[in-house]
Amino acid sequence: MHTQGRMSVLRVLISINIMVSANTSLSEPVDTKAVLSCPPITQKAVLVTIRWEIILRDKPSCTRAYRRDTNETRAINCSDETISWDSRPDWNPALQINPVAITHDGYYRCEVVTTHGHFYHGYHLKVLVPPDVTLFQLENGTIVCRAAAGKPAAQISWTPGGDCHTVEEPLGNDTVTVQSSCRWEDHRVSKVSCSVSHLTGNRSLSIERNSGDKLPQKFVVCITFFILITLVIVGSICLLKIDVCRY
Numbered sequence: 001m002h003t004q005g006r007m008s009v010l011r012v013l014i015s016i017n018i019m020v021s022a023n024t025s026l027s028e029p030v031d032t033k034a035v036l037s038c039p040p041i042t043q044k045a046v047l048v049t050i051r052w053e054i055i056l057r058d059k060p061s062c063t064r065a066y067r068r069d070t071n072e073t074r075a076i077n078c079s080d081e082t083i084s085w086d087s088r089p090d091w092n093p094a095l096q097i098n099p100v101a102i103t104h105d106g107y108y109r110c111e112v113v114t115t116h117g118h119f120y121h122g123y124h125l126k127v128l129v130p131p132d133v134t135l136f137q138l139e140n141g142t143i144v145c146r147a148a149a150g151k152p153a154a155q156i157s158w159t160p161g162g163d164c165h166t167v168e169e170p171l172g173n174d175t176v177t178v179q180s181s182c183r184w185e186d187h188r189v190s191k192v193s194c195s196v197s198h199l200t201g202n203r204s205l206s207i208e209r210n211s212g213d214k215l216p217q218k219f220v221v222c223i224t225f226f227i228l229i230t231l232v233i234v235g236s237i238c239l240l241k242i243d244v245c246r247y
Helices: 004-018 217-246
Strands: 023-029 034-036 047-057 062-067 074-075 083-085 096-099 105-113 116-129 133-137 145-151 153-160 163-170 176-183 191-197 202-208
Touching: 023 034, 062 083, 074 096, 133 191, 133 202, 145 191, 153 176, 202 217
Parallel strands: 023 116
Antiparallel strands: 034 096, 047 062, 047 105, 062 074, 083 096, 105 116, 133 145, 145 176, 153 191, 163 176, 191 202
């Protein structure tokens, strides 16, 4: 009996020392809700504790923990109220971030301790910010496509292709503004499109091109009308002179 009891205790101690870990890369758009799950607990295992460790840039490590025997939760160095338990930790130990902000880039790890061992699951969270896309033409005829304050940097392409120059401007909050400026020597190109590719979604904008060496349509109409009026006046004067000469 004593031998069997010792063997049972030994099995429990060995099982508790079992450690299973995994890591996941996760991307979430800004201003959405993110839910991070803990490793699943098998039906035969008995929950002991749950512990979330949150490591964000330039901030002290935050810990949220739950003990089943005392049904107690506690938080250490956790000042961000948008990061909390998704529901009651004894029901569902998942962590929620609502709403997601740029400052939530970081590492989140859930540790579940059961009678069957220690289980870990970590998340490398990257927050995505969609860029503000604009398309406009300068007075010199250059057309500019701008993808402002995106995270990560957006990619810009043109249809049809032209003589283009693209620059990136990193901003202080990890976002990047990308600007592409293009010119076309072919005067037959009347409409161009700018395509912006980003992890949050793709956008395409189009613009009618006014070539710098072409006169505006309204101006051309006015000149044509002026020439016609001038011709009518000159013709009328000539006719009057002819009639005067006859008499």
